[in-house]
């Protein structure tokens with residue numbers, strides 16, 4: 001069967017490509033510079049000796065011209081490549097594809113965003129005929145032979161549409177040329193009223209020495225980076241610098257790496273050219289062989305892209321490993337400022353874990369400490385899995401000479417649990433907060449017998465709150481009770497409260513979530529036999545007073561642990577407080 005060709009509505013396609021492919025109207029400058037540079041490459045490939053150059057000239061009445069002394073186009077080439085959307089010389093010459101920046105055959109259409117017509121005058125390096133081509137966004141074009149003298153190369157003329165005149169003004173054009181083309185290997189000149197300015201700079205950042213790059217970054221971002229990391233990939237031909245930021249950055253902050261393809265800016269806000277853990281650096285990278293998307297604002301995320309990304313990540317890793325040896329002071333500063341990023345790296349990579357772990361700081365029952373100092377004094381370490389559990393035990397733990405590390409912050413639990421893999425003499429145990437109080441000193445048989453009725457009363461009063469009572473001797477003496485729970489009590493209590501106050505439907509929703517996600521929490525209330533008030537409560541013969549003190553010990557412990565008090569617990573606290581106030585006012589010395 002004879003296959004048919006799709007019918008194309010040319011106007012629709014041109015509109016689609018020119019107005020919707022690119023995010024910024026200014027990209028026409030990039031596309032024209034790129035065509036000029038590619039044409040110069042093409043002429044050099046013909047074996048002709050000349051100094052390549054691209055000139056952008058600004059005229060009054062918002063018109064510009066872009067002239068290159070590249071290959072130019074023959075009439076046949078105009079018909080084949082210029083007048084045919086999607087055709088590109090740069091794809092035809094297969095072996096040369098790597099030399100050119102363009103490849104899709106749509107770049108010129110970006111000019112239709114800002115101009116109603118593209119006029120192009122050209123003389124091919126292959127034959128002598130000067131030609132003029134004029135194209136319109138409705139898909140029509142004309143070709144005319146010119147009799148006048150024209151040098152080899154091409155000039156494109158554009159006149160601004162009413163809404164885009166500012167793009168054709170000197171200051172705006174110079175900003176766009178600098179943004180996209182300042183590192184191109186061919187001189188780009190900007191001319192107005194005979195005044196000529198060279199827009200290209202001789203050395204791009206990825207060819208600078210460490211000191212040059214440092215000064216360059218400092219001038220560009222107004223802050224001195226901590227250091228410059230050279231980046232290079234074997235595959236994909238990537239080369240660049242990563243500068244270490246001198247301030248901490250949040251994991252959520254979007255990265256903005258500046259990426260060039262064959263020296264032409266591709267994007268100044270690329271997020272993923274480095275691995276996600278590398279958020280303590282910003283990078284400027286040039287690559288030769290990654291493939292751009294058609295809009296030329298990102299790379300195609302193919303296998304090569306991820307290989308390059310891994311290789312660049314490896315450069316950062318190697319740098320840190322060497323730095324630890326060569327400049328311990330700077331290494332230490334980087335770790336201090338960027339611990340969040342480096343902790344993520346260490347969790348994922350054994351080699352880096354071994355390198356960093358001693359330098360990381362953790363919150364401990366002795367205050368914030370560097371791991372090297374923690375293990376110097378403690379070979380047995382307890383890690384609290386949540387911040388809540390850490391807070392429950394921190395103060396008491398210190399008084400018992402117990403080293404408890406807060407594993408509640410991102411990665412800290414994993415980092416601590418891994419510790420014996422690099423420090424064999426250290427044992428690390430995850431804290432079981434319910435069992436924590438049983439580490440304290442037991443009472444003698446006599447003391448236990450004496451405290452028994454008090455504990456029984458406590459169990460009786462608090463049994464309805466899933467709380468069991470015990471008694472031990474521990475430091476510090478000024479803490480009467482220690483309240484420990486094995487669950488996220490905040491959530492559970494809040495859920496119970498909401499359920500009580502909500503309408504039937506919502507209460508059911510809360511109950512389902514709560515029962516599905518959380519096992520009912522248990523708690524332990526450990527009285528401190530070392531505390532004088534607890535002793536008085538045990539020894540008191542007044543049953544009412546005993547009861548009120550248990551209720552107050554319990555509710556106070558909840559408050560101190562930042563737990564939400566239920567309605568019944570609030571009532572309990574009020575009742576016992578009022579009772580003590582009354583007793584105070586009724587005391588003989590107050591009455592008199």
Ligand SMILES: Nc1ncnc2c1ncn2[C@@H]1O[C@H](COP(=O)(O)OP(=O)(O)OP(=O)(O)O)[C@@H](O)[C@H]1O
Pocket residue numbers: 031034035036039068070071072073081082087088089090101102103104105106107108109153154
């Ligand atoms: N200044 C120029 N000198 C010589 N040939 C040119 C010039 N500008 C455009 N051309 C020709 O026109 C073709 C189409 O150009 P266009 O900018 O649309 O696409 P491209 O550069 O090939 O690819 P891309 O869409 O990736 O930019 C080119 O392949 C080239 O053959």
